[in-house]
Amino acid sequence: MDTKIIKIDENKLDRNLIEEAAQIIKKGGLVAFPTETVYGLGANGLDEKAVKKIFIAKGRPQDNPLILHVHSTDQVKELVEEIPPVAKLCMEKFWPGPLTIILKKSPKVPEVISAGLDTVAIRMPENNIALDLIKTSNTPIAAPSANTSGKPSPTSADHVIEDLMGKVDMIVDGGNTGIGLESTVLDLSTDIPMILRPGGITLEDLSKFIPNISIDSSIIKEDEKIVPKSPGQKYRHYAPKAEMLLFSGQVDSIVEAIIVNTEKYTREGKRVGIICTDETKNFYKEGLIISMGSRNNKESIAKNLFNILRTFDHLEVDIILAEGVDLSNLGIAIMNRMMKAASGKIIKL
Ligand code: AMP
Numbered sequence: 001m002d003t004k005i006i007k008i009d010e011n012k013l014d015r016n017l018i019e020e021a022a023q024i025i026k027k028g029g030l031v032a033f034p035t036e037t038v039y040g041l042g043a044n045g046l047d048e049k050a051v052k053k054i055f056i057a058k059g060r061p062q063d064n065p066l067i068l069h070v071h072s073t074d075q076v077k078e079l080v081e082e083i084p085p086v087a088k089l090c091m092e093k094f095w096p097g098p099l100t101i102i103l104k105k106s107p108k109v110p111e112v113i114s115a116g117l118d119t120v121a122i123r124m125p126e127n128n129i130a131l132d133l134i135k136t137s138n139t140p141i142a143a144p145s146a147n148t149s150g151k152p153s154p155t156s157a158d159h160v161i162e163d164l165m166g167k168v169d170m171i172v173d174g175g176n177t178g179i180g181l182e183s184t185v186l187d188l189s190t191d192i193p194m195i196l197r198p199g200g201i202t203l204e205d206l207s208k209f210i211p212n213i214s215i216d217s218s219i220i221k222e223d224e225k226i227v228p229k230s231p232g233q234k235y236r237h238y239a240p241k242a243e244m245l246l247f248s249g250q251v252d253s254i255v256e257a258i259i260v261n262t263e264k265y266t267r268e269g270k271r272v273g274i275i276c277t278d279e280t281k282n283f284y285k286e287g288l289i290i291s292m293g294s295r296n297n298k299e300s301i302a303k304n305l306f307n308i309l310r311t312f313d314h315l316e317v318d319i320i321l322a323e324g325v326d327l328s329n330l331g332i333a334i335m336n337r338m339m340k341a342a343s344g345k346i347i348k349l
């Protein structure tokens with residue numbers, strides 16, 4: 001398949017190009033486009049045949065449901081049984097933005113979207129290209145991250161090209177994504193509001209409006225006995241090609257352990273990659289060292305993480321030694337992604 005690549009400036013939308021992308025969606029094709037979190041791979045969310053193509057292009061397991069993207073709260077009405085007051089409040093406070101809300105689905109939502117569940121995940125992205133594309137397509141757009149399943153999510157058009165060239169109809173290059181991690185998935189389909197995946201909107205943000213919110217305990221524990229409530233959380237994700245070890249605990253102990261391990265693996269003739277932070281990067285004298293950003297600015301860490309994992313693929317390191325961060329604010333989402341990237345290999349200090 002020929003993949004057309006087009007460039008659109010989020011702040012100066014080219015109507016003709018958006019119209020061209022929308023035509024592909026309307027005809028049942030696939031368009032990768034930027035959102036504020038990561039790039040999405042979009043298809044008409046009400047067209048079962050089109051949605052099936054997403055699973056094939058990504059190699060995504062069939063039992064992992066998709067998020068429907070909308071451009072207005074009005075568009076939600078036909079997709080769900082009802083919108084409870086807490087969902088209304090969340091939409092008001094956090095949409096457009098990186099919050100996905102799960103509600104009981106209406107019969108209009110195809111089975112393939114919800115992977116057989118009686119619920120549907122919906123979000124309104126905060127990106128003008130995405131919003132205009134959904135509006136012009138005149139349908140909710142199903143859009144998981146635009147990467148090959150299992151690989152780090154794409155935060156630039158180059159990442160999408162690397163994974164999906166020749167497998168989709170169009171890639172819209174809208175520059176680097178702002179947040180760099182996926183949306184928070186919040187289940188509001190039962191009486192207990194629960195975070196199923198941490199993301200761009202933090203537990204702290206949500207607690208201000210939902211005092212009884214809880215968080216799925218599988219999120220920050222890599223314990224195979226705990227079955228995650230969100231199907232997507234059970235799969236290996238964000239995986240770099242090299243083995244990755246994640247070090248968590250006090251910062252000085254982390255640095256010490258990474259220095260010792262770098263020496264050890266280097267002596268064995270291995271190429272070592274180190275994922276560190278601005279505060280610690282000068283402590284390391286060997287290995288390929290990349291800082292994620294400042295520990296005092298988790299937004300910067302979130303923004304860079306997936307790109308760093310892909311960079312180490314290109315540098316062909318044999319092992320990645322990564323610093324963990326504390327769990328406050330975006331820390332839970334960052335550590336959730338890093339734990340999955342490390343396939344649960346966490347060294348607690
Ligand atoms: P992705 O779009 O690839 O970032 O993944 C979407 C995430 O939302 C996955 O972890 C899915 O398992 C989760 N998800 C989507 N729909 C539902 C649903 N109805 N119930 C629970 N989790 C869902």
Ligand code: MG
Nearest residue numbers: 144145146153
């Ligand atoms: Mg994904």
